[in-house]
Amino acid sequence: MNAVVKSVESLHAAAVAVVAHKFGGSSLADAARIQHVAQLLRTRPESRQVVVVSAMRGVTDALLAIADDAASGHAHWRRGFDALRRRHLDTARELLGAVAGPTCEWLEGRFGELAETINAIAVLRGAGNGMAEAISGNGEVWSAHLLHAYLHAHGADYALLDAREVLVVRREELGAAVDWDATRTRFYAWRKSNPHDRVVVTGYIARDENGRDCVLGRNGSDFSGAIFAALYDAAELHIWTDVDGVLSADPRIEPEAVTLAAMSYNEACELAYFGAKVIHPQTMAPAISAGLPIFIRNTFKPAHPGTRIDAVGDAHGPVKGLTLAHDLALLNVEGTGMLGVPGTAERVFAALRASRVSVVMISQGSSEHSICCVVKAAEADTARAALEGAFARELHDGQISGIALTRDISVLAAVGDHMAGVPGVAARLFDALARSHVNIRAIAQGASERNISIALARDQAMVALRAAHAAFWLSPQTISVGLIGPGKVGAALLDQISAAAPRLRSNSGLDLRLRAILSTKYLLADEMDLGSNWRDRDADFVDNDIDGFLKHLVAAHLPHTVIVDCSGSDAVVEHYAQWLGAGIHVITPNKQAGAGPLERYRAIRAAALAGGARFRYEATVGAGLPIIQTLRDLLDTGDELVAVEGIFSGTLAWLFNRFDGSVPFSALVHEAHALGYTEPDPRDDLSGIDVARKLVILAREAGRALSLADVAVESLVPDSLRDAGRDAFMAHLAEFDAVIAQRHAQAHSRGNVLRYVARLDRDGAASVGLLELPRTHTFANLRLTDNVVQFTTRRYCDNPLVVKGPGAGPEVTAAGVFADLLRVAASLGARI
Ligand code: ADP
Ligand code: ASP
Numbered sequence: 001m002n003a004v005v006k007s008v009e010s011l012h013a014a015a016v017a018v019v020a021h022k023f024g025g026s027s028l029a030d031a032a033r034i035q036h037v038a039q040l041l042r043t044r045p046e047s048r049q050v051v052v053v054s055a056m057r058g059v060t061d062a063l064l065a066i067a068d069d070a071a072s073g074h075a076h077w078r079r080g081f082d083a084l085r086r087r088h089l090d091t092a093r094e095l096l097g098a099v100a101g102p103t104c105e106w107l108e109g110r111f112g113e114l115a116e117t118i119n120a121i122a123v124l125r126g127a128g129n130g131m132a133e134a135i136s137g138n139g140e141v142w143s144a145h146l147l148h149a150y151l152h153a154h155g156a157d158y159a160l161l162d163a164r165e166v167l168v169v170r171r172e173e174l175g176a177a178v179d180w181d182a183t184r185t186r187f188y189a190w191r192k193s194n195p196h197d198r199v200v201v202t203g204y205i206a207r208d209e210n211g212r213d214c215v216l217g218r219n220g221s222d223f224s225g226a227i228f229a230a231l232y233d234a235a236e237l238h239i240w241t242d243v244d245g246v247l248s249a250d251p252r253i254e255p256e257a258v259t260l261a262a263m264s265y266n267e268a269c270e271l272a273y274f275g276a277k278v279i280h281p282q283t284m285a286p287a288i289s290a291g292l293p294i295f296i297r298n299t300f301k302p303a304h305p306g307t308r309i310d311a312v313g314d315a316h317g318p319v320k321g322l323t324l325a326h327d328l329a330l331l332n333v334e335g336t337g338m339l340g341v342p343g344t345a346e347r348v349f350a351a352l353r354a355s356r357v358s359v360v361m362i363s364q365g366s367s368e369h370s371i372c373c374v375v376k377a378a379e380a381d382t383a384r385a386a387l388e389g390a391f392a393r394e395l396h397d398g399q400i401s402g403i404a405l406t407r408d409i410s411v412l413a414a415v416g417d418h419m420a421g422v423p424g425v426a427a428r429l430f431d432a433l434a435r436s437h438v439n440i441r442a443i444a445q446g447a448s449e450r451n452i453s454i455a456l457a458r459d460q461a462m463v464a465l466r467a468a469h470a471a472f473w474l475s476p477q478t479i480s481v482g483l484i485g486p487g488k489v490g491a492a493l494l495d496q497i498s499a500a501a502p503r504l505r506s507n508s509g510l511d512l513r514l515r516a517i518l519s520t521k522y523l524l525a526d527e528m529d530l531g532s533n534w535r536d537r538d539a540d541f542v543d544n545d546i547d548g549f550l551k552h553l554v555a556a557h558l559p560h561t562v563i564v565d566c567s568g569s570d571a572v573v574e575h576y577a578q579w580l581g582a583g584i585h586v587i588t589p590n591k592q593a594g595a596g597p598l599e600r601y602r603a604i605r606a607a608a609l610a611g612g613a614r615f616r617y618e619a620t621v622g623a624g625l626p627i628i629q630t631l632r633d634l635l636d637t638g639d640e641l642v643a644v645e646g647i648f649s650g651t652l653a654w655l656f657n658r659f660d661g662s663v664p665f666s667a668l669v670h671e672a673h674a675l676g677y678t679e680p681d682p683r684d685d686l687s688g689i690d691v692a693r694k695l696v697i698l699a700r701e702a703g704r705a706l707s708l709a710d711v712a713v714e715s716l717v718p719d720s721l722r723d724a725g726r727d728a729f730m731a732h733l734a735e736f737d738a739v740i741a742q743r744h745a746q747a748h749s750r751g752n753v754l755r756y757v758a759r760l761d762r763d764g765a766a767s768v769g770l771l772e773l774p775r776t777h778t779f780a781n782l783r784l785t786d787n788v789v790q791f792t793t794r795r796y797c798d799n800p801l802v803v804k805g806p807g808a809g810p811e812v813t814a815a816g817v818f819a820d821l822l823r824v825a826a827s828l829g830a831r832i
């Protein structure tokens with residue numbers, strides 16, 4: 001019984017509690033949206049409402065521009081003014097239809113008065129700051145009036161409050177401060193004659209202590225929302241905007257940003273202070289003192305719960321959000337004279353304060369050799385002059401070597417209550433930035449450990465934000481992938497990537513974005529992801545252009561770029577060093593780099609080292625078999641390569657597995673060609689050059705300075721057919737069957753078989769050619785196109801390490817390339 005009574009009571013309490021709502025400009029952009037807001041209010045459960053409104057979208061900016069134009073004597077302020085007037089009148093007519101008359105009349109009256117004021121400014125050629133500000137507040141007066149008239153026309157009883165009637169503020173250094181005593185006195189007086197349960201209030205505008213119109217600063221309607229929520233003793237404040245809540249980062253920079261379910265006042269303050277526009281930092285003060293929860297919600301998705309901001313927040317993850325603040329500059333005071341001298345930081349602060357420069361961030365090396373601070377770009381010169389003045393003597397005496405100013409600085413701030421006491425948060429952040437080649441200019445961590453701020457160059461800011469966002473698993477690790485050569489292997493790779501993409505995203509936090517494909521005929525590019533249907537995208541085909549490909553790929557907002565070269569072209573390899581040097585990872589099944597000129601190979605490796613980029617080519621030897629990785633693991637763990645030998649050609653393996661003398665060798669070549677087991681010209685396989693290239697790649701991997709010219713190659717292409725046309729070669733090959741049949745017969749008579757083997761001997765000699773091997777030899781017992789590699793090392797000396805399996809075909813080759821791609825991703829932080 002008791003319980004029932006209680007719940008009825010609390011229902012009653014909920015029904016009588018006041019809920020405050022603030023609607024941003026985008027929620028009130030036009031008549032349809034104003035109608036939508038009215039509908040939203042109608043369906044809310046509470047009976048008592050405070051509704052604070054911004055101006056219609058873009059109106060504040062337009063008013064400021066008009067005031068500015070008029071002040072500089074431009075007659076075209078009229079154009080902007082007329083557009084605003086028309087927009088509001090049209091909205092009134094659309095909203096109110098037949099009963100629009102009085103509202104239109106009212107609007108005409110207001111616009112008439114405003115025109116007079118602006119005219120006066122134009123004539124006098126100047127508006128004081130206060131004047132332009134006051135003009136910019138008109139948008140809220142109009143929008144409040146429109147919403148109120150619409151609600152009224154639909155029978156809803158709302159009072160209308162022009163905030164200037166009650167809200168009194170003082171201008172202080174950090175913005176407007178509410179004079180609560182004066183405000184409450186006026187508010188109670190106003191309430192006496194306006195006791196309604198519901199009210200529409202203008203946001204943004206107020207009155208100063210001298211009774212002049214003023215505003216609460218850009219985005220100030222959020223502040224108004226909190227102020228009126230406090231005055232009305234509201235139980236909750238809902239800030240309605242155009243996103244689902246507070247996101248982990250600005251969605252315009254980080255499309256992967258996630259909506260936060262809850263956060264603390266402190267976290268919200270830090271985020272807002274560092275530029276998350278979604279909530280005005282001052283909003284928090286009245287809410288905190290009243291213990292009022294704030295909900296950031298999407299007007300267009302009223303069912304979405306949004307983000308709850310209160311004293312507690314939630315404990316999920318060390319970093320809640322990331323923000324960027326731009327238009328900053330870095331000042332660095334440097335010199336030996338500061339060593340151990342107490343009070344230098346205070347003098348820096350004092351000098352800046354005296355010149356009214358606000359310091360965004362400060363950091364001092366523990367060596368006390370330098371102090372740097374970040375200030376607003378607009379105040380940078382003033383700040384430098386102030387410091388030069390304050391340290392004139394030290395500068396003169398050389399104790400301070402200089403005061404350096406760096407412009408175009410942004411600050412990335414990582415915010416979260418639970419960074420405190422969690423070791424490694426800063427390390428993770430810095431590591432992510434280093435992997436993305438972001439140069440950190442200065443770091444500051446507040447003693448609260450709620451915020452780590454990093455000053456960096458403006459043009460690296462977006463990359464930094466995305467890298468940090470991914471590092472804290474706020475979004476998947478995003479990699480921009482470009483593919484050159486969508487032939488058999490390239491196409492198979494793209495199919496494999498798109499099939500694996502959803503799993504990689506959800507399980508491994510890896511987001512591979514195929515953003516460009518370059519073939520000999522076309523360049524295909526997409527801002528986000530070409531996805532699986534790149535084959536159908538012929539409408540976008542343009543001329544082949546490697547520079548355009550690169551430019552598109554290195555988009556400023558993605559932290560990592562990988563180029564996959566499946567082309568087989570030597571010309572493409574010429575670009576590798578430059579790409580790697582610029583930090584772009586290169587993955588390839590193309591043997592031209594690993595087996596090409598030694599100088600170029602060394603330059604490529606050196607560039608990778610310098611650029612911090614990965615160069616991987618597992619699929620150059622044995623397609624998808626883990627051959628190079630195995631060798632790397634042996635060497636990296638301290639083993640030494642003594643010798644290597646194997647069968648590196650799937651084609652030659654197949655031919656000699658089949659060749660038993662019953663069918664002529666040339667007939668087998670024709671069959672392999674028909675089955676697609678050979679290159680288009682089978683001489684590319686029979687010449688042994690391809691096998692020699694693979695041997696060179698392995699030898700170089702083990703640190704040997706081997707070149708193709710050093711390999712003794714036994715070609716199976718008869719000399720007289722070397723320069724013939726392909727068809728002539730195929731037609732005449734049978735004439736040489738007797739030679740190879742004889743070798744087979746000899747081997748057979750000794751109980752041996754023929755195999756085409758590559759070897760790098762203990763003494764460093766490299767050769768590829770036809771060998772006689774006993775039938776029991778590992779190489780004699782392969783199937784189909786199997787490859788085999790046998791490593792003899794210091795550890796594996798008596799019984800060599802063998803890697804064996806299918807070593808040809810587009811699918812397995814593509815899988816080898818894909819494995820490289822995943823290994824690179826793992827080194828960049830993906831959970832693979
Ligand atoms: P309103 O007109 O409703 O006041 P604002 O444009 O002032 O809306 O603020 C909402 C916008 O803030 C969003 O559309 C979004 O682009 C931007 N924004 C910046 N940082 C964040 C963030 N961390 N979370 C959510 N939105 C953000
Ligand atoms: N209309 C004002 C502005 O654009 C206030 C606000 O929307 O919060 O800054």
Ligand code: MG
Nearest residue numbers: 024219277278
């Ligand atoms: Mg806003």
